[in-house]
Amino acid sequence: MAEFVDQVVLHIKAGDGGNGCASVHREKFKPLGGPDGGNGGRGGDVILEVDPNTSTLLDYHHRPHRKAGNGKQGMGSNxxxxxxxxxxxxxxxxxxxxxxxxxxxxxxxxxxGTRYVVAQGGFGGLGNAALASTKRKAPGFALLGEPGDEMDVVLELKTVADVALVGYPNAGKSSLIAALSAARPKIADYPFTTLVPNLGVVTAGETVFTVADVPGLIPGASQGRGLGHEFLRHVERCSTIVHVLDCATLEPGRDPLSDFEVIEGELAAYGELHDRPRLAVLNKADVPEARELAEMVRPMLEERGLRVFTISAATHEGLRELSFAVAEMVAAARAAKPVEEPTRLIIRPPQYGDVQFQVRRVDEHTFQVTGEKPERWIRQTDFSNDEAVGYLADRLERLGIEKALGEAGATEGAEVVIGPMEGGYVFDWHPTLDAAAVPGPRGSDNRIG
Known part of the structure; x- marks a missing residue:
């Protein structure tokens, strides 16, 4: 069973808004009590929040479907x-x-504590008390609640650590993090033993820092080979990079210097990592041949401006010096880094005067109307109630859609689609619907036969 998950697809659904209520106040000796239907409740939101005590996306891997609560329907008595x-x-x-x-x-x-509303709940429908006006003193209808947002999102974790251990598979990175910290990653003598990052906490003097054991990188990792993209993204947020070089490898064509060049090339190709301070670790010095090789390549690495440490994760040789050197680099990076603040959300409301709808002629007899307002009004309308349909016609006429359709060449009986062509609301256009409604029985409209 997986213990660390760093990428999941989450299927989310915000709550739907509750329907408004169409009700008339009833009380003894008050025959004209007036409308008193309340508004529907707003649907619940789906919110993401950063929690410092959460370190994996495992819970969403097991339960990827999340749904917020629906708003309740409005009731009488306001x-x-x-x-x-x-x-x-x-x-x-x-x-x-x-x-x-x-x-x-x-x-x-x-x-x-950073929060983000990833799916917003639908607005509740207005009750007939809120819809009352001098024209409609006792509406016999209410608006429907709007559906909440529904979408699929990818949550991708880029490990937040101070130090990233990078190197070829089986270079000893997991052994090193186990020797430096209390972390106990899986360690075995075969490549790609580590498939997810291991995190460890290291204390060196007064400095405490976290180390990420990034899974092994191979040539072509920056293009995604060997799950390279999955592994390299964990290096992005680390302030210090430590190259772990295997001095005891028996693989043909490999040596610490060529390994370093290959990994540096992949980091450069991935991008955005050129400014990170680095140091090199020549590992497995407990093997006699490896120690000799480490002494040969050490001057070459130092010529490249790197601080170099010869260590053995197995015998703990050189680990104290290494941990203090890394702590010094981490402290310097922290001092130069601005204080981390929660992500600021910038909300840009639509500018005043923006076009509220568009009319497009699809063919000789078909026209399409798109826009946030008309499409929203369609979702709010109860088409089983003639008075609600008449109210919709009044709103569309006030918005200017009737006039725009006439200017676009629509004639009586033309097919009009409000919303997308597939799944939108379709009706036959009759321009006489822009006439004023004559009061009639509640729930009816004289213009709709």
């Missing part, structure tokens, strides 16, 4: 429906949220 219950999903620091369909990055969640 009682509004209850708001649906929000769903709060805890995610680790450093979680990137993407739209699963388009791949667009919605937000990068950094900073404890």
């Amino acid at each position: 009682r509004d429906g209850a708001t649906g219950e929000d769903v709060l999903l805890k995610v680790p620091n450093g979680t990137v949220v993407k739209n699963a369909r388009t791949g667009e990055v919605l937000i990068d969640l950094v900073g404890s």
Whole structure:
């Protein structure tokens, strides 16, 4: 069973808004009590929140479907429906949220307590008390609640650690993190033993830092070979990179220097990692041949401006010096880094005067109307109630859709689609519907026969 999951697809559904209530106040000796239907409750939101005590996305791997509560229907006596219950999903620091369909990055969640409403609950429908006007003093209808957002998102965890251990598979990275910290990763003598990052906490003097054992990298990792993209993203947030070089490898064509060049090439090809401070670790010095090789390549690595340490994760040789050197680099990086603040959400409301709808001529007898307002009004309308349909006609006429259809060449009986061509609301256009309604029985409209 998986213990660490760093990428999941989450299927989320916000709550639907509750329907409004069409009710008339009834009381003895008050025959004209007036409308008193309450509004429907708002649907619950699906919210992501950064929790410092959460380190994996495992829970969402097992339960990927999450749904918020629906709003309750409005009631008589001007009682509004209850708001649906929000769903709060805890995610680790450093979680990137993407739209699963388009791949667009919605937000990068950094900073404890940062919240993001990933799916917004639908608005509740207005009751007939809120719809009353001088024209309709006692509406016999109410508006329907709107559906909540529904979408699939990808949660991708980019490990937040101070130090990343990088190197070829089986270079001894897991052994090193086990020797430096209390972490106990799986260790075996075959490549790709580590398939998920292991995190360890190291204390060196007064400095405490976290180390990530990044799974082994191979040539072509920056292009995705050997799950390279899955592994390299965990290096992005680390402030210090430690190359773990295997001095005891028996694989033909490999040596510590060529391994270093290959891994550096993959880091450069992946991008955004050129400014990270680095040091090199020549591992497995407990093997006599490996120690000789380490002494040969050490000057070559130092010529490249690297601090080099010869160690043995098995015997703990050189680990104290290494841990203090890394702590020094981490402290310097922390001092130079600005204080991490929670992700700021920028809300940009639509500009005043934006076009509220568009009319498009599909063919000689078909026209399409798109726009946030008309499509929303369609969702709110109870088409089983003639008075509600008449109210919709009045709203569309005030918005200017009747006039725009006439200017686009629509004639009586033309087919009009409001919303997408597949799944939109279709009706035959009759321009006489823009005439004023004559009061009639509740729930009816004289213009609709």
